[in-house]
Amino acid sequence: AWKRHSVYHKEVKVREKRAFDRGWAHQAISEVADVQADRAEQSGDRYLQLLANGADYASRHDWRRACLCYREAIALRINLPEAYFNLALLLVPSGHLVEAAQWFLEAKERLPVDSKDWATATACAFEMLRQEECNEVAKPEWR
Numbered sequence: 001a002w003k004r005h006s007v008y009h010k011e012v013k014v015r016e017k018r019a020f021d022r023g024w025a026h027q028a029i030s031e032v033a034d035v036q037a038d039r040a041e042q043s044g045d046r047y048l049q050l051l052a053n054g055a056d057y058a059s060r061h062d063w064r065r066a067c068l069c070y071r072e073a074i075a076l077r078i079n080l081p082e083a084y085f086n087l088a089l090l091l092v093p094s095g096h097l098v099e100a101a102q103w104f105l106e107a108k109e110r111l112p113v114d115s116k117d118w119a120t121a122t123a124c125a126f127e128m129l130r131q132e133e134c135n136e137v138a139k140p141e142w143r
Contacts, residue, residue, distance in 0.1 A: 037052040047076050047077045050069045050073035051070075079110060084106040085117075098133060100124075108122050108125060
């Protein structure tokens with residue numbers, strides 16, 4: 001069992017590297033982290049600080065801590081979509097497609113219908129649910 005487990009982790013690392021080892025992705029995440037850190041500092045808002053910390057951890061490829069920040073942000077403000085969407089994005093490269101689909105759907109439910117962000121979250125959820133890993137997942141009624 002352990003041999004299969006270590007093989008799994010090697011495969012996850014390869015997928016993560018492919019998905020996030022592009023210079024533009026790292027740059028974009030770093031820029032988002034900087035902007036969110038400024039907003040959080042100005043407002044003193046714990047939710048914004050968690051989003052900023054999550055983006056900062058993601059920019060340093062610390063996926064576990066980034067996910068923890070987004071999960072804590074979700075618990076703090078269950079009605080806001082950003083943390084749901086960001087958490088889903090982090091779960092995709094590690095192969096957690098079922099959970100990513102669920103978080104994309106949660107983000108979609110909290111966004112204004114027919115907005116650009118709603119369309120993006122819906123498209124991401126739809127794409128996840130098309131994957132073989134999600135064959136057994138109950139599919140929502142699409143609007």
